[in-house]
Amino acid sequence: xxxxxxxxxxxxxxxxxxxxxxxxxxxxxxxxxxxxxxxxxxxxxxxxxxxxxxxxxxxxxxxxxxxxxxxxxxxxxxxxxxxxxxxxxxxxxxxxxxxxxxxxxxxxxxxx
Amino acid sequence: xxxxxxxxxxxxxxxxxxxxxxxxxxxxxxxxxxxxxxxxxxxxxxxxxxxxxxxxxxxxxxxxxxxxxxxxxxxxxxxxxxxxxxxxxxxxxxxxxxxxxxxxxxxxxx
Numbered sequence: 207x208x209x210x211x212x213x214x215x216x217x218x219x220x221x222x223x224x225x226x227x228x229x230x231x232x233x234x235x236x237x238x239x240x241x242x243x244x245x246x247x248x249x250x251x252x253x254x255x256x257x258x259x260x261x262x263x264x265x266x267x268x269x270x271x272x273x274x275x276x277x278x279x280x281x282x283x284x285x286x287x288x289x290x291x292x293x294x295x296x297x298x299x300x301x302x303x304x305x306x307x308x309x310x311x312x313x314x315x316x317x318x
Numbered sequence: 319x320x321x322x323x324x325x326x327x328x329x330x331x332x333x334x335x336x337x338x339x340x341x342x343x344x345x346x347x348x349x350x351x352x353x354x355x356x357x358x359x360x361x362x363x364x365x366x367x368x369x370x371x372x373x374x375x376x377x378x379x380x381x382x383x384x385x386x387x388x389x390x391x392x393x394x395x396x397x398x399x400x401x402x403x404x405x406x407x408x409x410x411x412x413x414x415x416x417x418x419x420x421x422x423x424x425x426x427x428x
Contacts, residue, residue, distance in 0.1 A: 237414055239415070248406075248419070248420040248421060249362075249406070249418045251415065254414060254415060256414050262414070264415075296361055296362070303350075303414055303415060303416060304349065304350045304410050305350070305367075306350070306352045306367055306408070306416070307364070307416060308364070309362050309363070311360070312360070312361045
């Protein structure tokens, strides 16, 4: 089975801090995604990547950046954390999206 | 605007009953359709996918697809308390991304 690992399950950061969320997948998947999930708003795509060093903005990229230096790793960066970025962050990967995604276990980030 | 819409819920069913979840999508060219289950505080887990018109059964779950009506549904037979979760419909509308519905929360009453 594909495993998608997110480095932290829970994270508390202060306003203004630079925050790194790491995601690693072990099945050589081409595509990787970062979503945030908030009550009543569903899953919202932040960024995705379809190849190493390639990135595409999703629906809500403002305040975020990403890095994909190796195929297996996709990092989400909050340049200057703000309280409105308190959320559940979900990483996903797919070999081909026609076959669906596999999600990581999620990181619940609280910015205080 | 490419959209996926699900019946709003929440849906409450007695144990042993059939839970019926519905999903409509806007892009007629969509080819792949998925149902994810998400327990509270957990990440989504793929439980069913369907590509062709008709029914697909897997244990107590049946996915139904009607591309002409742009409609996909999920039936959960003999519902159990462990089926209590939010169910997300997802549709592959472009080469890379899935589009997700807002989810339907199902509660199975013992």
